[in-house]
Amino acid sequence: MTLTSATSETVTDRWRDATRPQDSAGWILRAEEVSDILAADAVERDRAGAPPHAEVALLKASGLVTLLGPTEHGGGGQDWATAYRVIRIVARGDGSIGQLLGYHYLWAWAARLVATDAQISAVEQLYTEQNLLFGGAVNPRDSDLVITEDGDELVFTGSKSFSTGGVVSDLTVLEGVLDGTETHVFAIVPTDQPGIVFGHDWDSLGQRLTESGSVEIRGVRVPWEAAAGFVDRVFQPLVYNTLNVPAIQLVFTNFYLGIAEGALERAASYTRENTRAWPYGGDDKARATDEWYILEGYGQLQSKLWADAALIDQVGDEISALLHAPREELTARARGDVAVRIAAAKARIIEDGLELATKVFELTGARASANAVGLDIHWRNLRTHSLHDPLPYKRREVGVYTLLNEVPEPTWYT
Structure with a gap:
């Protein structure tokens, strides 16, 4: 079905x-x-x-x-x-x-x-x-949406080159800067309205069904009272506000792991059902599942995923505790400690996942490269989204933490 x-x-x-x-x-x-x-x-x-x-x-x-x-x-x-x-x-x-x-x-x-x-x-x-379902028009690499005041309303205008899920969403998170200030404003609005116009231009190597194409925001109006976190038009800041980045970085990390696990499952099924043993190596086997290099290869890949999952689950439990604790209690140090461990987990699964998504072709055989088999989907998906922000900067965050005991400063990507 x-x-x-x-x-x-x-x-x-x-x-x-x-x-x-x-x-x-x-x-x-x-x-x-x-x-x-x-x-x-x-x-x-x-x-x-x-x-x-x-x-x-x-x-x-x-x-x-x-x-x-x-x-x-x-x-x-x-x-x-x-x-x-x-x-x-x-x-x-x-x-x-x-x-x-x-x-x-x-x-x-x-x-x-x-x-x-x-x-x-x-x-x-x-x-x-x-x-x-939520979508979001909050890509920090683009220019901020411009927000102007019109009486008791805020008017959002601008464009974003990425808006994951927007086309199929019911609600959209907007973020922009109040014109003439440095004040950022978040607001949640209905997606189905004339002022939100999607480009329908998502055409990427992988993650093809995420509808992550562009969007134009054309004069979307939001009551001032709906500006998130503002009281009498003044924002009330908390360290907790900055948990959005480590929280979503761990979202990335988990679907990367899921993509890699899916690749391993699909490849192993193919090997059990279709891969043939190699008859020219001097150590002939009746079945591919008896081949020592295939067994060793799957063992190596599975071991790496188990190790990645252990770290990812551990740091997931840590940030979950922070996300569900009283918002006023979060300290900058606690936020930084968990952010750097998420950076480490993300770096590991990207490296191991891309290795796995390539290695499985060696373990399944030449016929597994057929488009109908679809093993390529996992590499394409992981390769595409893992370019979201440069991996060397994640490793650097971990290095600074290890050598200097310094946590990352909150930015749109750390």
Whole structure:
């Protein structure tokens, strides 16, 4: 049963009468169901490159969209440690959809990161009760959106070259600078409005279904009272505000791991079913699964992924504790300690994941390079998004921490 078949409605309807998961283990199982559905036709959907409306419907029907939402509004009430594992599992089946879900979780948490208590309550009730998906127009490498004041309203204008998930989102996070000042303002607005115009120009090597193309913001109006974190038009800063970057960097890290795990699973299945032993080495085997170099190769790759997962889970538990603690308690040092460990985890999985996504071709054989097999999708996906920000700077952050005991200064990328 696949999303590209005529049975896609049946797929997304499968949980209609199911009991909602009540704990982390239950949500992990639900994510595994979603991942299996996505994996079944991931290659075909990647080749087609259509906007992932059916995939988003699957995420919504499964309940994963409201995993972090308050239970009193029908959400899962789970913590970030669980959310990170769910992102990874979904990415095993389809790296693009793992990215969409991870970005959604971060933007859904944006209110908690910067907003007032009243704004947090309103946003979380809205998206949880209505099962809404977030996108964002917050690419820091572009010029900031310009915000002008018009009485009791703010008017956002400008463009962004990336807007992951925007085309299939219900809500969009905007960020800009108040004209004539250095004051940054975040706001959450409905996506379906004339002032948000998508370029439909996402045409990348990998992560093809993330709809990460450009967007123009043409005079989108937001009430001043909806400016996140502002009281009487003055922002109320907290160190907690700066957790957005390490939180999303670990989102990246987890869907990278999921992509790599998916590559290993697909390659191992192919080797068991299709790869032939090499008959010219002087140590002939009847089956490829008896070949020592194949066994050694899979053993090496699996060992690296297990080590990566151990670090990623550990730091995921650490930042989850900070994200769910009282916002006023976070210190700059605690934020920096976890940020640098996330940098280390990200560096490791990028290196190991790219090695794995290449090495599997040596372990599966020449026929596995056929487009129909689709092993290339994993390398393309990981190679594409791992260029998000330069890896050497992550290693440098870890080096400065190790040698000088200094934590990274908060920026849009650290």
